[in-house]
Amino acid sequence: MKKNIALIAHDNLKNNMVSWAKLHQLELEKFNLFATGTTGKRVEEATGMSVVKFKSGPLGGDQQIGAGIAEGKIDAVIFFWDPLAPHPHDVDVKALLRIAVVYDIPMACNQKTADLLIQGLANS
Numbered sequence: 716m717k718k719n720i721a722l723i724a725h726d727n728l729k730n731n732m733v734s735w736a737k738l739h740q741l742e743l744e745k746f747n748l749f750a751t752g753t754t755g756k757r758v759e760e761a762t763g764m765s766v767v768k769f770k771s772g773p774l775g776g777d778q779q780i781g782a783g784i785a786e787g788k789i790d791a792v793i794f795f796w797d798p799l800a801p802h803p804h805d806v807d808v809k810a811l812l813r814i815a816v817v818y819d820i821p822m823a824c825n826q827k828t829a830d831l832l833i834q835g836l837a838n839s
């Protein structure tokens with residue numbers, strides 16, 4: 716059965732996420748893709764891959780992905796979060812990072828780690 720991966724990127728890193736998704740499209744196609752709203756739209760438009768889109772991050776998308784983790788429906792997270800910009804939903808971001816650790820979900824928070832994670836998942 717295909718594993719479920721969540722993709723999330725803050726605004727300053729959305730172009731990086733799109734480039735990363737294009738670079739790793741062959742690997743990503745082995746998974747069901749989920750994403751926060753705007754990230755999912757950008758990845759879908761750029762790659763043509765189908766992405767299940769939750770709400771935008773500030774409107775609860777991070778919380779929806781966190782709930783998916785708690786319910787055992789999300790197997791891994793690629794989250795390009797921006798450490799240099801303030802976010803109105805910072806508490807939601809922190810909650811997502813926390814719940815991914817609580818459930819021992821593989822989570823990459825930068826591109827180099829995402830490179831390693833997607834290769835590992837694609838080969839497992």
Ligand SMILES: O=C(CO)COP(=O)(O)O
Pocket residue numbers: 723724725726750751752753754755770771772773776777808
């Ligand atoms: O804010 C986000 C994650 O915290 C991302 O949300 P969007 O993908 O909707 O921009």
